[in-house]
Amino acid sequence: MLDGRLALLTPEGIRLSLTPAGPVRRAFAWTIDFVLWLIAVFVLAIATRFVMGDSNLGEGLFLVVLFLSYWGYPILCEVYAGGKTLGKRWMGLEVVREDGLPVGWRESSLRNLLLVADFLPMMYATGLLCMLFDHRFRRLGDLVAGTLVIYSPKTRARKAAQSGEAHPLPFPLTPEQQRALIDLVERAEHLPPSRCLELADLAEPLTGLRGEASLARLRAYVAGLTR
Amino acid sequence: MKQALFEAQHEALWQRVATLLADKQPSNETQLPALYRQLCQSMALARQRGYSPLLTEHLHGLVLAMHRKLYGTPLERPMTLRRWLGVEFPRRVRQEWRLLLLVCLAFWGVAAAVGLLVWFQPHWAYSWMDWQELTRYESMYSPSKEHIGRDGSDDDVMMFGFYIWNNVSICFRTFAGGLFGGIPALFSLVFNGMHFGVIAAWLSRDPAVAEVFWSFVITHASFEITGLLLSGVAGLRLGLTLIRPGRLSRRHALISASRHIFPVLVGAALLTALAAFFEGFWSASSLIPPMTKFIVGGLCWAMVIGFFVFAGRGQHAA
Numbered sequence: 001m002l003d004g005r006l007a008l009l010t011p012e013g014i015r016l017s018l019t020p021a022g023p024v025r026r027a028f029a030w031t032i033d034f035v036l037w038l039i040a041v042f043v044l045a046i047a048t049r050f051v052m053g054d055s056n057l058g059e060g061l062f063l064v065v066l067f068l069s070y071w072g073y074p075i076l077c078e079v080y081a082g083g084k085t086l087g088k089r090w091m092g093l094e095v096v097r098e099d100g101l102p103v104g105w106r107e108s109s110l111r112n113l114l115l116v117a118d119f120l121p122m123m124y125a126t127g128l129l130c131m132l133f134d135h136r137f138r139r140l141g142d143l144v145a146g147t148l149v150i151y152s153p154k155t156r157a158r159k160a161a162q163s164g165e166a167h168p169l170p171f172p173l174t175p176e177q178q179r180a181l182i183d184l185v186e187r188a189e190h191l192p193p194s195r196c197l198e199l200a201d202l203a204e205p206l207t208g209l210r211g212e213a214s215l216a217r218l219r220a221y222v223a224g225l226t227r
Numbered sequence: 228m229k230q231a232l233f234e235a236q237h238e239a240l241w242q243r244v245a246t247l248l249a250d251k252q253p254s255n256e257t258q259l260p261a262l263y264r265q266l267c268q269s270m271a272l273a274r275q276r277g278y279s280p281l282l283t284e285h286l287h288g289l290v291l292a293m294h295r296k297l298y299g300t301p302l303e304r305p306m307t308l309r310r311w312l313g314v315e316f317p318r319r320v321r322q323e324w325r326l327l328l329l330v331c332l333a334f335w336g337v338a339a340a341v342g343l344l345v346w347f348q349p350h351w352a353y354s355w356m357d358w359q360e361l362t363r364y365e366s367m368y369s370p371s372k373e374h375i376g377r378d379g380s381d382d383d384v385m386m387f388g389f390y391i392w393n394n395v396s397i398c399f400r401t402f403a404g405g406l407f408g409g410i411p412a413l414f415s416l417v418f419n420g421m422h423f424g425v426i427a428a429w430l431s432r433d434p435a436v437a438e439v440f441w442s443f444v445i446t447h448a449s450f451e452i453t454g455l456l457l458s459g460v461a462g463l464r465l466g467l468t469l470i471r472p473g474r475l476s477r478r479h480a481l482i483s484a485s486r487h488i489f490p491v492l493v494g495a496a497l498l499t500a501l502a503a504f505f506e507g508f509w510s511a512s513s514l515i516p517p518m519t520k521f522i523v524g525g526l527c528w529a530m531v532i533g534f535f536v537f538a539g540r541g542q543h544a545a
Contacts, residue, residue, distance in 0.1 A: 056382030063388025155288030
């Protein structure tokens with residue numbers, strides 16, 4: 001299939017699919033992180049000024065916190081919060097190792113320190129160029145650290161099999177066609193009603209009916225297939 | 228087999244896996260590998276028999292989470308950091324002695340050349356800095372100052388914060404710059420060496436200022452310059468690997484080089500942070516007599532050099 005997914009073959013002979021995330025989504029996540037950092041630094045600056053007055057002690061502590069948050073925030077988030085900074089969490093992204101496992105200290109530090117290299121010569125030009133030429137959208141830091149930014153795997157809730165009376169198919173369907181039919185019925189409640197009816201109309205050669213009746217017949221076929 | 232029957236048969240397994248996954252604590256479930264293999268088999272069956280996409284997607288999510296739980300559990304490696312710093316760090320620095328020589332040349336060589344030039348032909352100093360900057364430096368190290376090396380009445384903690392923020396960031400930038408064939412890292416080292424050479428030579432011309440300046444610099448320079456040079460070594464290693472990956476592909480060569488050099492980077496960052504501590508609280512104090520500072524500074528240099536020459540010898544590599 002021609003899609004953006006990446007298949008990982010595990011020792012158990014199972015194919016796991018991960019979806020690497022592209023530059024735009026990651027740029028959004030970076031922007032969110034950056035804005036959050038700016039806000040936090042601003043609030044902290046005001047707070048130290050308020051609590052400590054105009055003292056140099058407050059300024060010194062502020063600079064230490066500035067250093068720790070600037071370099072440490074993404075690393076700590078990625079190691080302790082499942083590969084997600086706040087921006088990545090918002091955008092539904094996460095950092096994993098190339099084998100799909102969670103990142104550790106070394107990988108996370110390397111990829112975040114090399115963000116400086118990706119920034120050069122300006123505005124992450126190197127990182128963007130590197131991502132555009134790499135089939136898994138890795139920037140330089142990702143290549144060196146052996147990491148990957150993917151969409152967080154989302155799981156939809158599993159539903160019980162179709163209830164209601166079953167109806168046999170008028171003629172046999174291939175496994176792909178059966179899957180398409182089951183998928184349609186499972187997704188039906190997320191689709192707009194008019195679109196549902198339109199799709200049901202398309203199935204007229206199979207059901208011999210149109211509109212609501214055709215949709216009900218499709219449900220009955222699926223009940224027959226799954227039970 | 229119909230899907231409903233299949234689901235009924237495997238429901239218990241899936242439930243058990245789901246509860247295992249919901250438990251965030253590291254479990255001492257010895258059945259984990261066996262459970263995982265059963266789960267994988269059920270997913271393979273569900274895919275092969277063309278069961279509903281919702282079911283296979285759900286199973287895929289379970290398998291992915293189990294995969295991470297099973298293989299992603301970090302190995303217990305007690306005292307990794309201590310071993311890194313005490314053994315791996317000096318060993319790997321010694322392995323990279325050619326690069327160390329190069330960065331020393333880039334920093335100390337340039338500093339010495341520029342310094343000698345300014346020492347014998349002082350007017351050359353103006354080609355690097357204007358006179359306001361030079362007088363500012365001169366006033367910072369004048370013997371009458373309470374806090375040496377600072378502009379106004381800046382506090383120890385404030386300067387400590389500044390040194391941490393500034394110096395360790397330079398260290399990290401030098402490392403990252405090394406990736407581009409090492410050129411930006413070398414440039415950073417040469418630039419810092421030049422700066423140091425000009426100021427050192429200029430301030431050494433006045434004996435009173437010279438004593439204050441050298442007693443200020445000597446202690447923390449042992450850690451700070453070493454940290455900078457080593458981050459340069461780490462960056463250059465990456466850059467050279469990109470140019471000459473050897474028998475590996477460039478990507479794999481970079482990954483293994485970064486693994487190899489990472490303890491050096493950590494060590495360099497820690498050394499620079501240590502230097503900030505000395506620079507903020509020790510070097511700037513005018514209460515400590517210069518002689519004490521020279522003795523302690525000399526000891527620090529001896530310790531640093533001795534550490535990289537002797538530490539970690541005769542121990543097996545990790």
